[in-house]
Amino acid sequence: MGGGNGQKAAKARERNQARAAAEAKGSQNKTNAAAMSVICKTCFQSFLCNASPVVLKQHAENKHPKHNFYDCFPHLKPA
Incomplete structure (x- = not known):
């Protein structure tokens, strides 16, 4: 007949x-996004955070x- 609960588990x-290994090995698109x-x-x-x-x-x-560099990227403005 079938197996016991231990075998099913x-x-x-x-x-x-196997499913977790396949997901981990897959594409890196989500991480890159x-x-x-x-x-x-x-x-x-958009640019990568380490650009x-x-x-x-x-x-x-x-x-x-026609624009200033700091108009495009205001977070890089010197203090």
Whole structure:
């Protein structure tokens, strides 16, 4: 016949572990989307949280030549 409760629990545990491993190994899109925390206030383009000021300055100069760098990224304004 069938297995006992211990066998069913072990089988369920194996399935859950396999499912968790597949999710952990999968895409990193959710993590990358959450890390896009620097936003240009002019065009609302998002950048990774560790984007260098050089990259942000290039964006401001190339995309918004009429605006000041600090208009695009006011949180980087010197104190």
